[in-house]
Amino acid sequence: MAISRKLKDDLIKYFFMLMAMVSIIALGLIMVYLFLEGLPLFKDVSVIDFIFGSFWYPTSKPAEFGIFPLIVASVAVTVCSSLIAIPLGVMTAVYLAEIATPRARGIFKPLVELLAALPSVVIGFFGMVVVAPFLQDTFDLATGLNLFNASLMLAFMSVPTICSVSEDAIYAVPRDLKEASLALGATHWETIRRVVVPASLSGVSTAVILGMSRAIGETMVVLMVAGGAAMSPTSIFSPIRPMPSSIAAEMAEAPFRSDHYHALFAIGIVLFLFTLVFNIIAQHVAEKHKQVGAATL
Amino acid sequence: MRIDEKLIKRRKGAQTVMWNVFRGASLVNAAALGVICIFLFYNGLPAISWEFLTQPPRDSMTAGGILPCIIGTIILSVGSMAVAFPLGVCAAIYLNEYAKAGKLVRIIRLGIANLAGVPSVVFGLFGLAFFVTFFGLGVSIISGILTLTILVLPVIIGTAEEALKSVPNTYREASLGLGATKWQTIKLVVLPAALPGMLTGAILGLSRAAGETAAIMFTASVFYAPKLPTSIFSDVMALPYHIYVLATAGTEIEKTRPLQYGTALVLIALVLGMNLIAIVLRAKLQKKR
Numbered sequence: 373m374a375i376s377r378k379l380k381d382d383l384i385k386y387f388f389m390l391m392a393m394v395s396i397i398a399l400g401l402i403m404v405y406l407f408l409e410g411l412p413l414f415k416d417v418s419v420i421d422f423i424f425g426s427f428w429y430p431t432s433k434p435a436e437f438g439i440f441p442l443i444v445a446s447v448a449v450t451v452c453s454s455l456i457a458i459p460l461g462v463m464t465a466v467y468l469a470e471i472a473t474p475r476a477r478g479i480f481k482p483l484v485e486l487l488a489a490l491p492s493v494v495i496g497f498f499g500m501v502v503v504a505p506f507l508q509d510t511f512d513l514a515t516g517l518n519l520f521n522a523s524l525m526l527a528f529m530s531v532p533t534i535c536s537v538s539e540d541a542i543y544a545v546p547r548d549l550k551e552a553s554l555a556l557g558a559t560h561w562e563t564i565r566r567v568v569v570p571a572s573l574s575g576v577s578t579a580v581i582l583g584m585s586r587a588i589g590e591t592m593v594v595l596m597v598a599g600g601a602a603m604s605p606t607s608i609f610s611p612i613r614p615m616p617s618s619i620a621a622e623m624a625e626a627p628f629r630s631d632h633y634h635a636l637f638a639i640g641i642v643l644f645l646f647t648l649v650f651n652i653i654a655q656h657v658a659e660k661h662k663q664v665g666a667a668t669l
Numbered sequence: 670m671r672i673d674e675k676l677i678k679r680r681k682g683a684q685t686v687m688w689n690v691f692r693g694a695s696l697v698n699a700a701a702l703g704v705i706c707i708f709l710f711y712n713g714l715p716a717i718s719w720e721f722l723t724q725p726p727r728d729s730m731t732a733g734g735i736l737p738c739i740i741g742t743i744i745l746s747v748g749s750m751a752v753a754f755p756l757g758v759c760a761a762i763y764l765n766e767y768a769k770a771g772k773l774v775r776i777i778r779l780g781i782a783n784l785a786g787v788p789s790v791v792f793g794l795f796g797l798a799f800f801v802t803f804f805g806l807g808v809s810i811i812s813g814i815l816t817l818t819i820l821v822l823p824v825i826i827g828t829a830e831e832a833l834k835s836v837p838n839t840y841r842e843a844s845l846g847l848g849a850t851k852w853q854t855i856k857l858v859v860l861p862a863a864l865p866g867m868l869t870g871a872i873l874g875l876s877r878a879a880g881e882t883a884a885i886m887f888t889a890s891v892f893y894a895p896k897l898p899t900s901i902f903s904d905v906m907a908l909p910y911h912i913y914v915l916a917t918a919g920t921e922i923e924k925t926r927p928l929q930y931g932t933a934l935v936l937i938a939l940v941l942g943m944n945l946i947a948i949v950l951r952a953k954l955q956k957k958r
Contacts, residue, residue, distance in 0.1 A: 377850055384852045385767050391759035392768070395826070396780030398819045402787065405798040463694035471691055480695050482948045487702045489873075489944040491880025492789075493909040494933050497916055498705050501926075528701050535698075561684035582786070589788025591883035592909075596917060616790045616883070623797070623887050640794040644787065651786040655779065 406644055409629075410637035413437065417631075422638060428602040428613075430622065430632040437635045439642065444604045445519075445612035446646075450588045452523035452608070453530060457587070458580055460527065461534030465579075468535070469542040470564055488532030496596030499525040504597060511609065515599055518609045522598040526590055530583035537582055541575020542568060578658040585650035589643060591616035615643045706937065713934025716927040722935070730893060730915065731925055735932050737897055741905035742939070744810055744898065745889060746878035749817035754871050756818070757825025761867075764826070765833040766855055785823035789883040792820045796888035811901040813889020820884050821874040828870025832863040865954055869947045876943035880936065882909035892918075908936045 425438020504516030599611020796816030
């Protein structure tokens, strides 16, 4: 009786373990299948030409598969959106964690969560029908669908990520550190600037990296508002075509298992590796500089 | 002495200025959300009618309603949750109740965190290569559901684990002390206590799946389906993809504007509604503790 009970318990444990492994298995399968469908391209095109080639003409004959302008576009849109999203997200986090009254916090925190919940296609739609015509008229541009518009829309998609992760980090700053600073006569703001923010810097960095990773992989927004020109941007108002939008826009017309089809999967590999590196760095920073107490400072 | 007072005044002044800057940053976020919602309500509301919600599209999608899209989105999101919720809860039970800190757990957590960071279009590519092509499921509801399942899994695991963590250890000890096995303890004591918190995660996952576009555009959704889906191997129309297609690829983009606004309004009402329910539910749970 006792043995069978133990056996049953062990079996149940292994069942749960198996379920927990589904995530890693899925991640592994994603990698395997991206490579299976992407690598055949490199029979015809060298890796160097693919990554550093500056012409993306997948449907002309002979076709050119150079994704350098796409990579530049993705990096440009990520950097520009971060310039907006980082200050906005971190300041909101400081406000929520340090300054807001419980009542204000009870209002603003759900609002940030709702902002995170807005479907990307809706944000893209808003960028198309409102922001684009506005930019076109205000700055007298050929098109309002461009790098700036995409960056602005993406910024509001990464703000919630940056904000909520930073907020947790700011909360984790030990109370005695803050009290020590206040007791020495520093104002609350001086305490935030010189004690709280430096002490939570690793958490805030994690937040920023996760936010950037979100921005570089975001698809619908750049597909709808970035303009779609596969050229390296020359100004903040250039139409661009970041990697995700190329995949999403062209997959439907690429013939099954043609070079174009394989090339789109190869872009997927590049995109996947970008976000994987971002995430691993973020986890590394979070792990290495984990705030366990005042002693680690 | 006067100088000191001046200094204090300046330092206090700096604080007031910064407080307003920080408050301003939060207001910008709230304003962004507000502007988008108000804009869609204002423009979308006139398009909403009984016919819009209960009729299929007509005249090559320039008139009629969005019933097939609503049904498609509900099938895809509920279906993916039906798979992802049990899976995610089991994974969370392992991580929180059974696993001892060690290499395996670290690898599993790393996998979950990285899965959460994979771009949605990459999930779409994977679904296309694995479910649609390798398993030969075609562009179908089942391919879409399975792709979305992997996409929402990290959300479910995360919230389920939070819910399990919030169950006090005394509950477990009391049950074990009475002679119950670990599994009996989990089944009869821990899970019932954690279930409301897990439901919050299920609702969040539901809304995430409902709003997702890039992951279903190669795996499940189509531009136009002449009839409602008949089996899990049919392709479907879905709200997010419908908005995208009407706004970018339709022949008469300007003419279908009201339809686009209406569809967008239905989608955000659905998604934000579910999120509000989750937020209220969570607030209630926290109050109870």
